[in-house]
Amino acid sequence: MKVKMGRDELLTGLQRVQGVVEKRNTMPILSNILIEAKQEGAEIVATDLEIGMRGLYKASVQQAGGITVSARKLYEIVKEVPTGDIELTSGDNHWTTIQAGKSQFKIVGLPSSDYPALPTIEREGLTPLAGAGLLELIRKTLFAAGDNDARYILNGLLVTLITSEKKTTLRLVGTDGHRLAVAEQDLGKSGVKGAPQEIKAIIPKKAAHEMRRLLEEGGDSEPLIGFTKNLMIFRKSGLLLTSRLMEGNYPNYQQVIPKESNRKIMVNRLELESALRRVSVLSKDKANAVKLSFTAGRMSLFSSNPDYGEATEDLPAQYDGEALNTGFNARYLLDVLSVMDGEKVSLQMDNPLSPCLIQESETPGFRCVVMPIKI
Missing domain, CATH: 3.10.150.10 (DNA Polymerase III, subunit A, domain 2)
Incomplete structure (x- = not known):
């Protein structure tokens, strides 16, 4: 195999497959990628036997063929070489020579015939x-x-x-x-x-x-x-x-998602997110436990840690139900708030240990439920 590719084109292809290749060395060939030089260009293939990725990239093919080489090492090499053309040539014993400007690298490969085949896919039904x-x-x-x-x-x-x-x-x-x-x-x-x-x-x-x-x-x-x-x-x-x-x-x-209830508190999303970050600094490490109290027109956050101390913060909120005290893993609430985009969020729960439904009016198709914890 002998193929010439633009450095940026090759880098894009290698970047895409880094997440697919097998990190645990169960089979050495799974930490490799397959490069196949064909008439229409160079195909870069990666698989971990569960997930497979294949992409065709622009290349000038001087000699058709294929080789498998370490996905990580080839990526690290291509990342460091300057912009320009890179020539890949496979030689005896599956060694691959990489020529980029004045730099030359030789890396060990494995035969392309040993690489697991990806399933053949029709376009119909997509x-x-x-x-x-x-x-x-x-x-x-x-x-x-x-x-x-x-x-x-x-x-x-x-x-x-x-x-x-x-x-x-x-x-x-x-x-x-x-x-x-x-x-x-x-x-x-x-x-x-x-x-x-x-x-x-x-x-x-x-x-x-x-x-x-x-x-x-x-x-x-x-x-x-x-x-x-x-x-x-x-x-x-x-x-x-x-x-x-x-x-x-x-x-x-569906069973877990609570029905709409009267106990609903509306609060500014960014204010709640910032307050949770601050108060959780002094929460117990593993559980990230923060106590939430809802009272008329207000929401209070509290955390304590016997080794460090305690933190409290109050937020204005729209709420007119009975007082309610509950606790959450702050990390879980922060994860939810980070994927929301609206100005206000609503939290609703029937009692201190029932699931909490979190929603925003801007995205009616998105619902999130977080289970409370005992504090």
């Missing part, structure tokens, strides 16, 4: 989505999904795609058992005839992260998303991301 809409849904739910949770299924996002004759609705749900985020949006018209179709799938958190990164790059073309029996397919301007779906039953999240 639903076009508004990129900005999908990015917003991921941003509003990803923080609530579990991180290495013992309940495996909570380490993913539940995706529901409902297509009817009039519209396409996409709903994402994330929960780790302590908090829950639900976001949905109508993503334009649909051409589906007949009864509405509903597809439900659970995608790994890592796959959602990669989709978010690709969507944040922007671009002119709208992404496409589709699901087969055990695979999610995501296409965007020449890039293909596939992810194996998680198997299992997602919890019945």
